[in-house]
Amino acid sequence: MQSHARVVVIGGGNMGAGVLYHLAHMGWTDCVLIEKAELTSGATWHAAGLVSRMVGGQALGAIHDYGVDLYKQIEAETDVGVSWHNCGSLRVATSPEHMDWINHIRDAVLARGQEAHIIDAAEVARLNPLYDVKAAGVLGAIYTPDDGHVDPSGTCQAMANGARQLGAKVIRNCRVTETRQLPSGEWEVVTDQGTITAEHVVNAGGYHARQVGALAGLDLPITTMQHHYVVTDAVPEFADMGHEIPVTRDDYFCGYIRREQGSALIGLYDKQDPQAVWLDGCPWDSENELFEPNWDGITPWLENCFERMPALMNRGIKRVVNGGITYTPDGAMMLGPAPGLRNYWLACGATVGIAWGPGSGRALAQWMIDGSADISTRAFDPRRFGVWADEDYAKARATEDYTLRQAMPYPQHQRDTCRGIKKSGAHDHTTTLGATFEEAGGWERPRLYAPEPLGWRRTSAFDQVAAECKAVRQHVGLADLSAFAKFRITGSGAKDWLNAICANRIPRVGRTCLTLLLNRKGTIEGEATIARTGPNSFYFVTGAPSERRVWDWLTLHCNVPMADVTLINETNDIGILGLAGPQARKVLEACTTDDVSNDELRWMACRHLTIAGVPILALRLSFSGELAYELHAPNNQLGTLWDILWNAGQSQGIAPFGTKALDSLRLEKFYRGGHELANDASHKDVAQERFALLDKDFIGKDAMLAREPHSKIALLALEGEDTDALMGEAVFKDGTRVGSVTSAAYGYSVGHSLAIAFLADEARSAGTKLQISILGKQITATVLPDAPWDPGNERLRT
Incomplete structure (x- = not known):
């Protein structure tokens, strides 16, 4: 041998x-x-x-x-x-x-x-x-x-x-x-x-x-x-x-x-x-x-x-x-x-x-x-399973999956076995309010606040999601967003280390940034929100299913020396509540003596607050397109925080909202999600070049700049009633296939269905008429020039 x-x-x-x-x-x-x-x-x-x-x-x-x-x-x-x-x-x-x-x-x-x-x-x-x-x-x-x-x-x-x-x-x-x-x-x-x-x-x-x-x-x-x-x-x-x-x-x-x-x-x-x-x-x-x-x-x-x-x-x-x-x-x-x-x-x-x-x-x-495959490997990556996927879990879920081999894979379907592995401190509160849950990286995450029937077309859940979106757009909504991975990064070398890993510039103290992490092929290895809480202290947040994958990238695979850098995984210790809507500041002001005015806590800022003795890191971020705050707090005190915010919001028309509503709200803002930000795409493919700072070096920069995408992202408005895409549909222009849908939802605030698609260059011009094949019908769609909701971000900055 x-x-x-x-x-x-x-x-x-x-x-x-x-x-x-x-x-x-x-x-x-x-x-x-x-x-x-x-x-x-x-x-x-x-x-x-x-x-x-x-x-x-x-x-x-x-x-x-x-x-x-x-x-x-x-x-x-x-x-x-x-x-x-x-x-x-x-x-x-x-x-x-x-x-x-x-x-x-x-x-x-x-x-x-x-x-x-x-x-x-x-x-x-x-x-x-x-x-x-x-x-x-x-x-x-x-x-x-x-x-x-x-x-x-x-x-x-x-x-x-x-x-x-x-x-x-x-x-x-x-x-x-x-x-x-x-x-x-x-x-x-x-x-x-x-x-x-x-x-x-x-x-x-x-x-x-x-x-x-x-x-x-x-x-x-x-x-x-x-x-x-x-x-x-x-x-x-x-x-x-x-x-x-x-x-x-x-x-x-x-x-x-x-x-x-x-x-x-x-x-x-x-x-x-x-x-x-x-x-x-x-x-x-x-x-x-x-x-x-x-x-x-x-x-x-x-x-x-x-x-x-x-x-x-x-x-x-x-x-x-x-x-x-x-x-x-x-x-x-x-x-x-x-x-x-x-x-x-x-x-x-x-x-x-x-x-x-x-x-x-x-x-x-x-x-x-x-350094990466030509296809998105997210669904197959072994690190999608946490340590909670033990032998008993593996057997129960494999047995259940076997029974589903020839069953219709409804888009709303959730597994029945081994639920409740990770729960936020507000889980009992959202359950009481009637939440239907979905899984994300082992977490139970509210999907919507009503039962959700199975089906390929609109169901009775449509009206409930509409009400949740309306509350966020017109009043204020409260969401349990705990299903994220949260890492604490500290040390005198932390800033330089993060700058070498992240495509965006690392923020100054008291500010946050959104960044993509690229691999040596120049495509997306991960995405993150980074809040700088001190000169040498950073708080790093990424999606819950990415916890193990991104942790391994940071600690094993990115190959950037970690001189004077310490990483701590605080995923299970910290919960997150999202407060979003025009009245969000009024609710927050009613709960704390800290200054949360627009001058003190501006868009993309972060600061520490205290609410009824609960220590909070507040991030002024929004995935809904409205004035919003992410409130990161000890998970064992999240129920207390929920009660305080909920009670304070009663006079402002507060309502809970789940991920179905958030998906609709984010498509109205043309915000990219996990289906777009995958390892088969780069900044160029997803039109996020502004988040790549070219006056510094970072992993994958040269490969990203050299990349010539075969298709790029666009937002489409669909015509007609009950014309919601489900993801994965073909897009045509004059009978020729020009792309496919990666995300879709009904835009309740704009009054029509929306879809994000990767399209060939000849199909991406604003106003172009296309056809999407949905459940056996050809649905007319128009390429939008920008986000249909608040394209100038005035509501975010108010």
Whole structure:
């Protein structure tokens, strides 16, 4: 065994092979993949091999699209067969809500420039003659013709062989027993055949990823769930069709069906009794392992499948595969840097590794080599989970996610298990007022103050959010904004250190700034509000889901020496209340003897206050576009602070407001959010050049200046009633796709729907008429020249 390598990839499934292949293709050929048995011997070999473009979202959709594209051509490159079957895919709809869902998926597929069609029941019957569209009550279906299925073992072997051809190595039947980081930052990877010293380690351990991570001190929230598919006896009807049926998905039988040679392969998610396995760890000698079928669990779904496709009813079942699939708590893979470690990367927790392996391998290779991927990786970043994502949490959430695999992913849906991990000190108060909560980085965050029904169109929540917005615009609103990460940064070197990290200039004492943090690729690594509370004292606030990621960037990955700098994480100790609206100052004045006049506490200023003995850091900031204050206080005293403000605000028409209202208010101000400020964008892409101070040096400056964006941000006003976008929709100009929507909300103060979109240059001029595909309709939209609400910021400064 060689003694050194640039990268050691642990795990020889489709995810590990995908990373190795793309590292080699990007020039890092001194890489070694170590597999404890044979390639594909974990979950890869028994996968159903489905590969589809039929998925929402830009980032995950791009991963799926890339997988389809690679599998079409990799045989020619590597001489390894992958058995690409270009049969297409269907998902049927049997209710109006189903139709809304598949139309939304179609909108997202079109936004990526791919082909998708909404077809009627007759066309479903033509494409899949086995499917009884009349009995099922099919209203329509989404059809993506460029989909298919592959031989899972072939895809893994092809990528491994492609990497070998470029000089990378694959070592089989070799188990990793230890991983140790050396003082140099390199990693010693100890195996039963010797030790390799590497610059980087990639954990693509599949079933064993949690155990492999534990060797480096990690506790990865990954659970293995059982999943069945059955293969029937030969289906004679297939021979007379003249084409292969598309992979057909139907949540009535909670699964999918495709042709497997002359038989039918039926995948089933037994969501009434999902089974987690190997909770104490997958045995190290596990290899090509399957579990006994759970017939009681799958039989009801199998019967539903036969009801939909009666021709299969009398076919025998010749094979049952009950294998493991790895799940994370939210169903997304873990792709990116491991929490708290330098040069240790994760490519694991994948539920559909055949579809994800190529695209995720490409994204991780870009991240490792260039400093960031070409797609937004926020949804996959392993550091989205905090230390609260322990073994019990991982199992409960993975089990719940398994039951949702074939369910409609309503935009309002929130998970039921493991709630209330982090609560603000005002949680009981907002609960009493009727808050519906959402999760953010483990926190419970008020979403709106009424029940929120599920649906793809406007629901009864529309009027409640309107009332919350009205209160903020006309009177005063009170919000629990505690779901943020809060760091205290001190020391004589703190200012210079922050200036080297942040694109904006660090403020003077008593002032705040908004800043982006760039990586060496020049794209956005993070965003923050920084308040300077003293000559050498700074308060740093970023989004709650970014807590671990930004902390790691500051302490491990930005590579700026921390001379005389101390960081303290105060996230759980501090809560935040937001007071916003024209009457906000009157409410605040009634609660404190400190001077909070406009002269003393100006826009973008900060100062310490006391309210009824509660110490507060007040930031004069606004995400609503109104006069507003963020009041940062000890979390254990936040309930007291809420009561005082609430009582003082009664005479001013105070009302609580949640994130749904805040989203509407911020779009009216054209404020960028997390969907825009991601690692696939820079200052130029999001039109935030004014926040990049070019008279100083900072990380990513040169790369940002050299970047030529393919698209830039714009704000659109939508015409018509009930025309709210949901995010991810395609935008067209005269029939040509020119962009996609990243954020959307109804603007209650301006009287029409709004959407933020990334658009090609030819579509960004103010007044340009565009069309947005929303739930099957083309909605006219106009590019706005500026924020439609208070573009001069007079209300903020009053």
